[in-house]
Amino acid sequence: MNEIKLFCPATIANLSCGFDVLGLCLETIGDEMIIRKSSEKGIRITKIIGADLPMETEKNVAGVAALAFYQEASSREAFDYGFEIEIYKNIKTGSGIGSSSASAAGAVFGINELLGCPFTRKELVTFAMKGEVVASGSEHADNVAPCLLGGVTLVRGYNPLDVIRIDSPNELFAVVLHPHIEVKTADARAVLNPMIPLKNAITQWGNVGGLIAGLYTQDYELIGRSLEDVIVEPLRKKLIPGFDETKFDAMQNGALGAGISGAGPSIFALCKGHKTAEKVAFAMSESYQIIGIPFDMHLSKINPEGVKIN
Amino acid sequence: MNEIKLFCPATIANLSCGFDVLGLCLETIGDEMIIRKSSEKGIRITKIIGADLPMETEKNVAGVAALAFYQEASSREAFDYGFEIEIYKNIKTGSGIGSSSASAAGAVFGINELLGCPFTRKELVTFAMKGEVVASGSEHADNVAPCLLGGVTLVRGYNPLDVIRIDSPNELFAVVLHPHIEVKTADARAVLNPMIPLKNAITQWGNVGGLIAGLYTQDYELIGRSLEDVIVEPLRKKLIPGFDETKFDAMQNGALGAGISGAGPSIFALCKGHKTAEKVAFAMSESYQIIGIPFDMHLSKINPEGVKIN
Incomplete structure (x- = not known):
């Protein structure tokens, strides 16, 4: 070869x-x-x-x-x-x-x-x-x-x-909305605080534990409850216009959870089943069209x- | 009844x-x-x-x-x-x-x-x-x-x-050494910093994820690698005479990991198998006798x- x-x-x-x-x-x-x-x-x-x-x-x-x-x-x-x-x-x-x-x-x-x-x-x-x-x-x-x-x-x-x-559960799908804006890695890093409250860190590692447990037990609800970020998202979302509205609409339409993909600007949602993922993708698109920034949408199964x- | x-x-x-x-x-x-x-x-x-x-x-x-x-x-x-x-x-x-x-x-x-x-x-x-x-x-x-x-x-x-x-793996055993000293809950709380470095928090939630994954997959080595506390133990161990030496001897004798039980003063070690747990318990006892503080030892399977x- x-x-x-x-x-x-x-x-x-x-x-x-x-x-x-x-x-x-x-x-x-x-x-x-x-x-x-x-x-x-x-x-x-x-x-x-x-x-x-x-x-x-x-x-x-x-x-x-x-x-x-x-x-x-x-x-x-x-x-x-x-x-x-x-x-x-x-x-x-x-x-x-x-x-x-x-x-x-x-x-x-x-x-x-x-x-x-x-x-x-x-x-x-x-x-x-x-x-x-x-x-x-x-x-x-x-x-x-x-x-x-x-x-x-x-x-x-x-x-x-x-x-x-x-392994991720079979019916887990991801929806990704990529707004065509630039978030510089330096800016995404600069908004973070080098020191964080212990209280928030405990919430975060509770959620990491919950997410891992949810994946192993294929407990979609637990996966959803654990998809919470009390440390980075509250700071970084300010760099992404329309983040809150888009996340809200994803959740309203059945997403298990939603957040920032990597350092952004993409917004992701995880969903149970293809049908829900399609509905969530549609809702996120609708939501983002109002923002007025061009974007791409992706819908994907988790790739094993x-x-x-x- | x-x-x-x-x-x-x-x-x-x-x-x-x-x-x-x-x-x-x-x-x-x-x-x-x-x-x-x-x-x-x-x-x-x-x-x-x-x-x-x-x-x-x-x-x-x-x-x-x-x-x-x-x-x-x-x-x-x-x-x-x-x-x-x-x-x-x-x-x-x-x-x-x-x-x-x-x-x-x-x-x-x-x-x-x-x-x-x-x-x-x-x-x-x-x-x-x-x-x-x-x-x-x-x-x-x-x-x-x-x-x-x-x-x-x-x-x-x-x-x-x-x-x-x-569920915890079948062969997981805990050894507990309880030194007869009083660590007041107020003191155990007072030594903690309300703010912690984000860097350390990331290490910690990586370990929480690893520990949960290790439990689900019965991967004792992974459980051991994840039993690391970079936030609380470095501060609280000062309240427990002989902590470092006892932990060292537990690890040297095959413990997967060791740390502070709750707010202390008890020191715990997790081990794979009863034989190793006995060896670790013996080593921890030997180690603590030198410290000169009376103590109790417990050895137990995890109770399902x-x-x-x-």
């Missing part, structure tokens, strides 16, 4: 209560990538369609992640070829549904496949995280982990990296598989 | 990462209570053996919890009798393993049984919480919930009360059942 075509799914990080630790994988939206062996050593980005992103390997999230992986893999077992990467972006950059993570995860997954899978999907998370530094300035796994592993993922900790994959060969 | 004899188990609250939300139920240590119908209406504490506690109903945790329950139950269906409560304390007061909760939980459980179980065990938690006010000044459920429901419990939130019961008829 000298060439591989991939589907690299979008992801929702944080899931309200699980700031910086939880994420889930989507099924109906994602990038495509083609990775191929080349006689020239090293990593080259040869094509980017659908986004204005740097072609230089060292400045591109896919390139940086691929390089980190390439260096480690070739230090274990030498090989005299390199890899070319083509990226076909469907996930808009800056949308808050893991655009950079999809590229980083796809790059390392693809090269690993072409090398005969010397690393597990879980092991690939570390390399994909290196790509995230280019996009956000820090190594974090809350989007690359669900993109690589599928389902819902918990990043328990980083020293050492400890990622737990959790993660990045895959297409 | 006019009289009932109960076993009211001790409990470990917090479980390191789950401050104020997690708890588990013990099997080998607990109080006994006798509850009997009496022709006189109301609630009377008629005997307390093993502890110097107030006999006045309104000043006794069991009395207050029983009264709250009695008033609600009799408002739903009138009855022309009352209840007498005898308490045989084995759990030392102020030990940090749910002494007051055992009394509060036992009182409401016993009366509920004598009335033909109009309330579920989960519903009883609210009444037992009323008793906790007498002991600690606030309604909290992190000990009464595991005492009433058994296993591990998560108090997701209080508005309204949302308690989730989680909670308070029960004896």
Whole structure:
């Protein structure tokens, strides 16, 4: 196998209560990538369609992640070829549904496949995280982990990296509304308080526990009750026009819960069943049309598989 | 049935990462209570053996919890009798393993049984919480919930009360060392900071998620990695002489994790298997003998059942 075509799914990080630790994988939206062996050593980005992103390997999230992986893999077992990467972006950059993570995860997954899978999907998370530094300035796994592993993922900790994959219930659907505004990562970080009340933290970790328990027991109501963020959402939602109204309409129409996807600006809702998800998507659209900012809508089952060969 | 004899188990609250939300139920240590119908209406504490506690109903945790329950139950269906409560304390007061909760939980459980179980065990938690006010000044459920429901419990939130019961793996054992010192609840609260770093809170809720996931998947290693408290333990351990050494020796001898039970002073360790638990108990004893403070040791399987008829 000298060439591989991939589907690299979008992801929702944080899931309200699980700031910086939880994420889930989507099924109906994602990038495509083609990775191929080349006689020239090293990593080259040869094509980017659908986004204005740097072609230089060292400045591109896919390139940086691929390089980190390439260096480690070739230090274990030498090989005299390199890899070319083509990226076909469907996930808009800056949308808050893991655009950079999809590229980083796809790059390392693809090269690993072409090398005969010397690393597990879980092991690939570390390399994909290196790509995230280019996009956000820090190594974090809350989007690359669900993109690589599928389902819902918990990043328990980083020293050492400890990622737990959790099956999500069959009837769990996500609706995502992406308003076409830019929320700079720096701004999304700047609104946060470095110190928080212990009281709120207790509420938050109660909800994280509830959400994990709800996922394992397929208790949709418990999942819904746990989708509450008393720490980050109250601050970040100010950066997203129409957030409160859209969330309200999602909840009124049967969503289990709703919140900010990653650092925003996308707004997500989780729903039980496709029918409810459609109703919620319609209500959120209606609601956002009044705001007057253009937007995209996505509706997706939770993707149990993660990045895959297409 | 006019009289009932109960076993009211001790409990470990917090479980390191789950401050104020997690708890588990013990099997080998607990109080006994006798509850009997009496022709006189109301609630009377008629005997307390093993502890110097107030006999006045309104000043006794069991009395207050029983009264709250009695008033609600009799408002739903009138009855022309009352209840007498005898308490045989084995759990030392102020030990940090749910002494007051055992009394509060036992009182409401016993009366509920004598009335033909109009309330579920989960519903009883609210009444037992009323008793906790007498002991600690606030309604909290992190000990009464595991005492009433058994296993591990998560108090997701209080508005309204949302308690989730989680099965614990079969081979999970707890070791508890109770140093005979007094840690006043006021002191245990006073050392806490009302504001905490967001960074530490993220670590903590990652661990809460990991612990819940570990319990559902019976992943003992994950349970162990998640038993970490970066917020409360570093402050409260100063109130417990020999904490660090005892925890160190527990871990060196194979404990999955160790920490402060409730507000202390008891130190707990969780272990996989009875053999390891015995080894850990021995090591903790050895360690504490050097400290020179008298102590009790308990070794127990996790109790899946909670308070029960004896």
